[in-house]
Amino acid sequence: MHAEDLRPWTHSHRFETGAEAAAERRTRLVVGLTFVVMMAEIAAGTAFNSMALLADGWHMATHVGALGIAAFAYAFARKHADNPRFTFGTGKIGSLAAFASAIVLAIVALVLIWESAQRLTIAQTIRFDEALPVAVLGLATNVASIFILGGHGHGHHDHGHHHDHNLRAAYLHVMADALTSVTAIAALLLGKFAGLWWMDPLMGIVGGLVILVWAWNLVGTSGRTLVDMADDDSLRQEVIDAIEGDADNMVADLHLWQVGPGHWAAIVSVVSHHPRDPAHYRALLSPVHELSHITVEVHHCPH
Secondary structure, three states, X not given: OOHHHHHHHOOOOOOOOOOHHHHHHHXXXXXXXXXHHHHHHHHHHHHHOOHHHHHHHXXXXXXXXXXXXXXXXHHHHHHOOOOOOOOOOOOOHHHHHHHHHHHHHHHHHHHHHHHHHHHHOOOOOOOHHHHHHHHHHHHHHHHHHHHHOOOOOOOOOOOOOOOOHHHHHHHHHXXXXXXXXXXXXXXXXXXXXXXXXXXXXXXXXXXXXXXXXXXXXXXXXXXXXXXXXOOOHHHHHHHHHHHHXXXXXXXXXXEEEEEEOOEEEEEEEEEEOOOOOHHHHHHHOOOOOOEEEEEEEEEEOOO
16 A cells, blocks of 8 residues: 555644634734833832832743743744644643743742742832832733733633633733732832831732732643643543443543643543444544544454
8 A cells, every 4th residue: 555545544633723823923912012011110120129019020021931931832833733753743832831831920929929028027118109100001011911812712612621721821921910010009009108118018928829829720720731631521421422322332441631722632442242343433422522533442342
């Protein structure tokens, strides 16, 4: 048999949502916008002695790096989408980038909490009038970035796994930036009008704790994909019901794992007294539209 005869039997391993190109463009735009405001906040926070503002600036700095990782992941996945060395395509590159971004997010939160706690023990002289406009600029940038990253992968799917983890990571980084900007503004206002200077570092601690929770959740969702954890019992049961609802079939072994946003692969071992061609069992699974890559092995039951 010639190699060209095999072509009708081959299939693509591009397990994508179809929105990756737009997501990449939006992410790159947010990187550039965040970088400019980051520089302004770091300079202003240092000059005006505002921990909340400085923390927001450095927080933005790490997010520029994390968003850069997200943009790189889209480009890398696109470039290597048809590389046969990636056995099931590059659909998990986004989850890997999201996991890395979550680790960065957690480190930022811990540093923010530590630095704010240190500042809390020493009375600070903060130039509130100068720091406030910069904090407002930071918040405006974050709000604009949230709109740019609209459609961040939180849309629901039948089994809740249609998320683009990479875009969700970028979105969470921008949300974390917005949170630190809000806390910075609140702290500066309270310090200016109520003399509560300690609210500046206290808000840094509160913001850090919230960001830490977001990072933990992102580690969990992206990590489960990376280790091929099939935690969707309803999808598993749907596959079993589709096979065992036909004739006397029994699912002897089933492996399910996610290979991209909204795309799952399955290896199904079927036992039957009257075995059919594997194509028959793949047809039974066609209503389970989450399955993008199906391998079926059929065994005859002699008993």
